[in-house]
Amino acid sequence: MGATRVVVLGAGIIGAACARELALAGLAVTVVERGAPAAATTAHGEGNVLVSDKGPGPELDLALLSRRLWPGVLDAVAAHLPEAAAAVEWEPKGGIVVATTAGGARELERFAAAQREAGVTAEPLDAAALAAAEPHLTRDFALAVHYPGDAQVQPAGTATALLADALRAGAVLRAGCEVLGADTAGGRITAVRTSTGTIGADAVVNAAGPWSGETARRLGAPVDVRPRRGEVLVTAPMPPTVFHKVYDADYVGAVGSGAGDLQASAVVESTRAGTILLGSSRRRVGFDERIRPGVLSVIAGKALRLFPSLAGATVMRAYGGFRPYVPDHLPVIGPDPRLDGLWHATGHEGAGIGLSAGTARLLADLMLGRDPAMDPAPFRADRPAVLSEGESR
Amino acid sequence: MTRHVVIVGAGPAGLAAAASALRAGARVTLLDTAERPGGQYHRMLPDAYRAERNGRLHHGWARFDRLRRHVLGHPRCAWWPESAVWSLERSDPGDPAPPLVHVLRGPADGAGRDRLVLRPDALVLAPGAHDRVLPFPGWDLPGVYTAGAAQALAKGERVVVGDRVVIGGAGPFLLPVAASLIEAGSAVLAVLEANPARTVARGWGRRPWELAPQAGKAGELAEYAALLARHRVPYRTGRAVVEARGDGRVEEVVTARLRADWSVLPGTERVVAVDAACVSHGFSPQLELPAAAGCALRDTASGPFTEVDGDQLTSVPGVYAAGEITGIAGAPAARAEGLLAGWLAAGGAPAAPELRPLRRARDRARAFAGRLAAAHPIGAGWPGWLRADTVVCRCEETDFGTLCRAADDRAGGAARAVKLGTRAGLGPCQARICGPTVAELLRRRAAGAPGRPAEGLAPATPHHRPIAQPIRLGELARPPRDPHEKENTP
Ligand SMILES: Cc1cc2nc3c(=O)[nH]c(=O)nc-3n(C[C@H](O)[C@H](O)[C@H](O)COP(=O)(O)OP(=O)(O)OC[C@H]3O[C@@H](n4cnc5c(N)ncnc54)[C@H](O)[C@@H]3O)c2cc1C
Ligand SMILES: Cc1cc2nc3c(=O)[nH]c(=O)nc-3n(C[C@H](O)[C@H](O)[C@H](O)COP(=O)(O)OP(=O)(O)OC[C@H]3O[C@@H](n4cnc5c(N)ncnc54)[C@H](O)[C@@H]3O)c2cc1C
Numbered sequence: 001m002g003a004t005r006v007v008v009l010g011a012g013i014i015g016a017a018c019a020r021e022l023a024l025a026g027l028a029v030t031v032v033e034r035g036a037p038a039a040a041t042t043a044h045g046e047g048n049v050l051v052s053d054k055g056p057g058p059e060l061d062l063a064l065l066s067r068r069l070w071p072g073v074l075d076a077v078a079a080h081l082p083e084a085a086a087a088v089e090w091e092p093k094g095g096i097v098v099a100t101t102a103g104g105a106r107e108l109e110r111f112a113a114a115q116r117e118a119g120v121t122a123e124p125l126d127a128a129a130l131a132a133a134e135p136h137l138t139r140d141f142a143l144a145v146h147y148p149g150d151a152q153v154q155p156a157g158t159a160t161a162l163l164a165d166a167l168r169a170g171a172v173l174r175a176g177c178e179v180l181g182a183d184t185a186g187g188r189i190t191a192v193r194t195s196t197g198t199i200g201a202d203a204v205v206n207a208a209g210p211w212s213g214e215t216a217r218r219l220g221a222p223v224d225v226r227p228r229r230g231e232v233l234v235t236a237p238m239p240p241t242v243f244h245k246v247y248d249a250d251y252v253g254a255v256g257s258g259a260g261d262l263q264a265s266a267v268v269e270s271t272r273a274g275t276i277l278l279g280s281s282r283r284r285v286g287f288d289e290r291i292r293p294g295v296l297s298v299i300a301g302k303a304l305r306l307f308p309s310l311a312g313a314t315v316m317r318a319y320g321g322f323r324p325y326v327p328d329h330l331p332v333i334g335p336d337p338r339l340d341g342l343w344h345a346t347g348h349e350g351a352g353i354g355l356s357a358g359t360a361r362l363l364a365d366l367m368l369g370r371d372p373a374m375d376p377a378p379f380r381a382d383r384p385a386v387l388s389e390g391e392s393r
Numbered sequence: 394m395t396r397h398v399v400i401v402g403a404g405p406a407g408l409a410a411a412a413s414a415l416r417a418g419a420r421v422t423l424l425d426t427a428e429r430p431g432g433q434y435h436r437m438l439p440d441a442y443r444a445e446r447n448g449r450l451h452h453g454w455a456r457f458d459r460l461r462r463h464v465l466g467h468p469r470c471a472w473w474p475e476s477a478v479w480s481l482e483r484s485d486p487g488d489p490a491p492p493l494v495h496v497l498r499g500p501a502d503g504a505g506r507d508r509l510v511l512r513p514d515a516l517v518l519a520p521g522a523h524d525r526v527l528p529f530p531g532w533d534l535p536g537v538y539t540a541g542a543a544q545a546l547a548k549g550e551r552v553v554v555g556d557r558v559v560i561g562g563a564g565p566f567l568l569p570v571a572a573s574l575i576e577a578g579s580a581v582l583a584v585l586e587a588n589p590a591r592t593v594a595r596g597w598g599r600r601p602w603e604l605a606p607q608a609g610k611a612g613e614l615a616e617y618a619a620l621l622a623r624h625r626v627p628y629r630t631g632r633a634v635v636e637a638r639g640d641g642r643v644e645e646v647v648t649a650r651l652r653a654d655w656s657v658l659p660g661t662e663r664v665v666a667v668d669a670a671c672v673s674h675g676f677s678p679q680l681e682l683p684a685a686a687g688c689a690l691r692d693t694a695s696g697p698f699t700e701v702d703g704d705q706l707t708s709v710p711g712v713y714a715a716g717e718i719t720g721i722a723g724a725p726a727a728r729a730e731g732l733l734a735g736w737l738a739a740g741g742a743p744a745a746p747e748l749r750p751l752r753r754a755r756d757r758a759r760a761f762a763g764r765l766a767a768a769h770p771i772g773a774g775w776p777g778w779l780r781a782d783t784v785v786c787r788c789e790e791t792d793f794g795t796l797c798r799a800a801d802d803r804a805g806g807a808a809r810a811v812k813l814g815t816r817a818g819l820g821p822c823q824a825r826i827c828g829p830t831v832a833e834l835l836r837r838r839a840a841g842a843p844g845r846p847a848e849g850l851a852p853a854t855p856h857h858r859p860i861a862q863p864i865r866l867g868e869l870a871r872p873p874r875d876p877h878e879k880e881n882t883p
Contacts, residue, residue, distance in 0.1 A: 016804075036807025043809045084804075087814050156813040160805030167804055175807070211848075236821050236863065273789070273816055278866075287848045291859035293480045293495050293510075293873070300869040311867030312504075316821055318860050 003028040006367075007192050007201040008171075009179050009215055011037035013155060013353055014345050015207035016163035017360035022205075023169035025368055030199055031163070031171055032192065034178035038159035041209045042353070044321025046232060046267065046279050047155045048245055049354035052095045052147035055111060056118040058378035059330060063351070064119060065374050066358035067149055073357050077165045084164045087157035089272050095150030096125065096134060098141050099249035100305060105142035108249040112145045121148050136241050136309050143249075150245050152269060155353045162356070174199075179208075182219040182339075189219070189341035203367060205343045210287075210324040212332075212346035221339040223332060223386050225347050227322035229283040231295055233303075234317040237274030241310070245269045248306055262295060266302035276313065278303040282323075282350070291318050325349040328385035330378060333362055337382035343367060344381050395420045395469070398738045399494050399513035401478050401682060404432015405724040406716025407519035408457075409731030410738070411464045414517070417741030422511060423464065424473035424496060426862065430461050432521055432716075433541070434724040475500055477862040481516075481685040483709075491516040491711030492686050495873060497864060505865075510873040515711045515738035518683055518699070519731060522676040522717035524566075527771070528785050528793070528830060529778045531637030531646075532672070540570040540673035547577040554579070555669025559646050561585040561634035562673040564769040568617035570671060571626060581626045582665060587674070588769055589631035589653050596768020635662070635778045637670055646670050655772025674771055677829055678718040680856035686712050690856075695721070695766045696829055697856070703752070704743060705734035713738045721765060726758030776834060785834070786827040788820020796831065800838040808835055818855060821863075828855025 004027045008019045011033035023029045031037075051067055054060035070090070078085035097112075099105040112122040125144040130137060133146070167173060174196065183191040183198065191200045208215035210227040250265040267279040281295045296318055304311055326332060326347040336342040345363050348355050358373070365372040381387070398414045400407045403425035411423045423430075435457045465472045473496070480495040491513055499506035524541035531537065538546075538554050540562060546552040558579045560571050563586060571584045586593065621628055635657055636647035650661035675695060683690070683699040689708035691700040699714040701707055707714050715734040716727035732751050737743060779785075781794030799811045811817070817831045818824030824831070832855055 037804055037810065039807055039809040043813060083798075084802075087805075154813065156805070156810045160802065160810050160814065164802065164804035173803060233866075233869075235866070273819070275819075290483050291480070293482055293869075297869055297872065300866050304866060304870050311865065311870075313866045314863045315860060315866055315869060316823055316863050317819075317858070 004202045005030070005200060006203045006205060007032055007199055008205045008207055009192070010207040010209055010212075011159070011163060011173065011175070012040055012042040012207065012209050013038070013159040013162065013356045014209070014348065014359060015205070016159045016166060017356040018205050018207055018345050018363050019171045020162045020166040020169065021360040021364035022367065023166045023171040025364055029166065029171035031166070031173045032177050032179055032194055032199065033173065033175045034195070036175055037163050037173065038156040041321045041324065042159045043156040044319055045155060045230065045323070045350070045353065046269070046277055047089075047153040047158070047353055048267065048269070049151040049153060050095060050147075050245070050351065051120050051149045052097055052115075052122070052145075053247075054351075056114050058375070059351070059355075060115070060118055060120070061374050062331070062355050062358045062362070062379075065361070066355050067151070069357040069361060070151065073162075077161050080168055081161065081164050084161040087154065088161050089154040089157060090151065091153075092151040093244050095147040095245040095247070096130070097145045097147065097247055097249055098137065098306060099143040100138070100141050102142055104249045108143050108145060122146070123148075134243060134246060136307055137246065138306055138308055146244075152245060153353060154271070158353065179215055180218060182342075184220065184339065187340055189339055192219075201341070203341050203343060205345055205363065207345045209346065209352075210322040212324060212344065216336075216342075216344070219339065219342060221336045221342055223344060223346075223381065224388055225324050225326055225332070226284070227287055228325045228349065229285050229288070229320060230280045230323055230350065231291060231299065231318060231320040232280050233278040233296060233299055233315050234319070235276040235278070235310070236314040236316045238270075238276060238313060239274075240270065242268050242270045242276055242307065246306060248302060250302075262298065264295070264298045264302055266299070266306050268303055268306055276310070280350075287322060289320065291320060323349045324352070326385050327388075328383070330385075331355065331359065332381050332386050333359055333379040334366055334376055334381050337387075347386075396514040396740050397422070398515050398517060398735065399511050400424070400517040400519060400735070401494070402432065402519035402521055402716070403427070403430035403472075404519060404521050404716060404727065405434050406521070406727035406731035406734075407432070407517065408460055408464055409728040410517045410519060410713075410715055410735030411470060412460055412735065413732045413741070414735035414739035415464065415467050415469055417736050417739035419469070419739035421467075421470045422473060422513070423470060424476035424478065426475065426477045426501070428474050430465070430472070430474075431457065434727075473498060477501065478682060479860060479862040479864045481682055481861070483685075483687050489710040491709070497862065497868060506868055508868055508871055508873045509876050511876070513711075515713065515740075516686070517713045517715060517731075517734050517738050518686070518707075518718060519714070519716045519727070519734075520679040520682050520718060522678045522721060523825065524673040525675045525677045525829060526562075526672050526826065527674045527775050527778075528783055528827075529635050529637070530780050530783045531639070531643065533784045533787050534637050534639055534643045535641070536639065536643035536668060537637050537670045537672065540567060540671040543669070543671040544570045544573045547573040551577060553577045554671065555667065556580055557582055557667045558669045558671060559583055559585065559634060559648070559665055559667050560671045561587070561632075561648070562675075563587045563771065564673065564675055564765070565614060566673060568614060568621070570673070572617045572620050574671070575620060575624050575626070579669075581624070582667065583648075584621065584626060584628045585632045585634060585648060586628070586630045586769070587633040587651055587655055587772065589651070592653060592770065593630055593768050596764050634670055634672055643667060643670055651772065652774065653772065654774040656774030656777050675769065676717060676721045677825070678721075680718060681858035681861045683707065683714060683718060684854070684856045685859055685861060688712060688714065693766065694770060697854070704737045705730055706737070720759060720762040722758045722762035726755070726761060729754040729758050776837070785830060786815075786817035786820065788822050788826075789816040789818075791815045791817040796834060797838060800835050806835075806838075808832070811835060823858050824855040831855070
């Protein structure tokens with residue numbers, strides 16, 4: 001008998017990370033991707049690997065697990081594929097969260113105190129320390145907190161590196177291959193039907209990002225994963241101006257919230273190429289991919305509140321993607337309660353890049369019957385938010 | 394109510410569109426990033442340089458001048474110079490209104506341009522094309538110009554790019570460039586058409602200037618040919634500039650005979666001492682505005698163009714396209730398309746008798762565009778000119794070897810991952826120069842099928858630039874002004 005055959009659906013960062021863990025564990029992995037690898041949500045977001053934006057709870061635990069795992073994962077990739085690992089552009093540069101109002105400062109102070117309880121390093125910065133750390137940042141702030149644990153990657157490069165390592169470990173990639181349905185026998189999935197043929201499977205991992213709901217529906221076990229639009233601005237290359245990941249404390253509210261049509265909070269970071277990324281908006285508009293000047297304008301305004309001196313910086317590009325989210329804002333990691341052999345690894349919303357390392361480890365632990373690296377219960381697929389029929393987007 | 398037609402681009406196509414939209418009774422806003430109308434063709438001299446011989450380098454100057462005065466002076470026309478359309482905002486699905494037009498007004502290098510938004514009843518896109526240049530070793534050296542830039546310098550500012558110049562590439566456009574340089578005082582050592590005489594002849598018939606009278610170019614090309622002969626400038630087919638060399642700037646070029654597919658015939662290389670080289674391998678249409686408006690593109694052997702019907706209407710209601718974004722056929726063709734587009738965008742009767750000759754002229758122009766493309770194709774063998782260290786994306790300095798390695802990576806060889814990994818096309822020009830080149834290199838190397846476009850994913854084309862013109866963060870942060878609402882307030 002051969003190794004267990006796992007089909008991973010989707011070659012975004014989540015599918016790539018899962019394929020890697022499973023292939024390294026000796027399973028026979030096939031990655032099925034309808035387009036090209038690392039070209040969907042993973043190529044349309046930012047690369048923040050954050051612990052700072054999460055309050056105590058399961059998502060923070062997953063973020064902390066991921067943050068612990070990243071250096072080892074990247075070292076392991078680098079051991080065989082140094083060029084791929086270099087393309088990850090890992091930068092443990094740390095984050096600075098800034099509150100510009102008194103109310104925001106009180107909120108941030110409470111938030112940081114709770115995070116410290118949960119094991120996050122969060123150090124308040126006084127005016128002098130802040131000016132030294134970020135000389136171009138507004139002096140007009142109420143509170144600033146430094147999070148040395150925050151890091152940054154180039155997301156498409158990271159997904160590509162993880163996938164390359166999976167392929168090196170024996171995984172097979174089928175790109176340009178769309179999942180259409182499943183063959184089942186006795187309540188168990190036995191194969192995946194695709195646009196280029198049927199692939200036999202002992203297990204299937206749904207890692208189709210914002211299309212996970214639709215993909216699961218095709219397999220006969222719908223889950224409620226919805227798209228949440230986000231846009232990012234990119235400046236022309238500039239001399240070094242921004243040294244950490246800097247964001248305003250509104251971010252904290254926007255991540256957790258499910259309400260409101262347009263939310264935006266400034267997330268400002270420079271990339272190795274010298275460009276500055278200015279994110280990001282959060283809107284629920286289905287898969288409407290129009291770039292709206294009004295939304296870009298709000299992002300620009302928020303970024304300028306943090307870095308007034310960027311007013312003259314040239315924006316040369318804008319792009320947007322769809323964060324895959326579940327109405328209760330937690331990822332789904334674990335077996336499907338209705339269809340044996342189907343697993344989900346999706347719904348990471350605005351944090352899938354950072355959370356991919358922990359997600360893949362946890363999923364592999366569960367699939368292989370190992371002791372899980374953390375409590376998987378909060379992410380289980382049989383919770384009401386995941387299985388509720390709900391509105392479709 | 395009078396229809397409001399917004400026309401983007403005041404080149405031959407846009408200016409003609411404005412004239413005929415005005416004739417049909419519309420209110421027109423004509424805008425261009427340039428200070429003056431005329432586009433690529435009638436590049437106007439800055440006032441300070443305006444010589445009495447202004448018309449000399451320009452064909453049909455008097456006619457253009459009349460048209461310009463008529464349009465700009467018309468009471469129903471608002472002329473917005475130095476106005477960049479930076480975004481087109483599509484209406485909601487099912488809403489037949491054309492996109493909102495977001496404009497930045499004021500000198501591009503001035504502080505704080507005005508941000509405006511226009512809500513047209515119909516939109517005419519006429520943003521033209523820019524010349525396409527294929528890479529070769531040394532093409533990034535100072536002293537190597539795109540032929541268009543060299544001509545613009547000669548025509549617009551009377552600056553010569555060099556004393557000893559070789560002009561190379563493909564297409565009849567090399568001739569007017571040579572003429573401009575000669576007129577401006579350069580010694581043009583040779584004009585090299587990469588396609589062999591056989592290909593050119595098959596496309597055109599034996600002599601291009603004899604076979605192109607339909608598009609009104611006969612006299613023009615014959616004049617250029619005579620000028621070259623008078624100055625003893627050789628025009629060679631089947632030869633190209635395949636390398637430029639020099640210490641800090643171009644000092645010599647290597648030319649070589651090419652096979653029909655543009656691969657180099659070994660042993661035919663020749664070194665020519667120059668102080669400048671001008672190259673052009675055809676034109677790339679400026680497709681970011683049609684792409685942003687959601688217009689369908691039409692794939693051709695020479696790349697994508699905007700799809701239009703017999704009325705110059707694109708696939709998007711209320712959005713018309715004219716000029717080089719629909720096909721490359723020269724200024725007269727652009728004018729014919731503009732006249733049709735402007736009239737119909739303004740709500741003019743499609744059956745109006747005066748449209749008949751225009752439609753005929755447009756159809757002839759399209760046929761001409763077809764011949765042009767057939768006579769001067771880009772051969773498939775040009776990547777053979779490249780070396781591993783040849784820069785392909787000049788903004789980000791991505792070289793050919795890096796691109797090949799990225800493209801061959803099974804896990805990351807697709808367009809989007811290669812772009813993000815190598816940064817090719819991500820620099821300030823936003824892939825306007827290298828986009829088609831990179832796309833072509835990837836298409837050839839990548840084994841993986843990219844699959845069909847997915848809901849919610851912007852297509853991975855080099856023309857997807859939702860920010861069509863750079864905008865400063867401070868300008869973007871300010872809310873836009875609707876100029877017409879303002880007019881109505883006391
Ligand atoms: C603006 C923005 C900013 C963001 N910033 C950050 C950040 O700073 N840090 C962070 O950690 N996260 C961030 N994110 C979130 C992050 O990008 C996502 O959580 C993550 O990319 C999701 O990865 P994925 O693999 O689940 O989805 P995807 O990358 O979308 O991958 C899913 C894949 O499945 C494929 N697929 C879908 N349906 C099928 C089918 N039927 N058959 C075959 N294949 C299929 C798709 O083609 C796709 O390639 C941001 C997102 C956005 C939009
Ligand atoms: C250097 C050069 C020399 C040529 N010589 C000849 C010749 O001798 N004979 C001949 O027949 N043809 C010649 N051609 C071709 C000829 O110029 C074109 O056929 C003609 O100009 C096309 O007209 P158009 O209106 O489509 O575009 P263009 O003339 O290119 O005009 C487009 C206008 O749109 C404006 N624009 C673009 N984007 C925006 C935006 N986002 N916002 C605002 N404005 C915008 C540009 O500034 C430009 O002025 C030449 C072309 C070039 C480049």
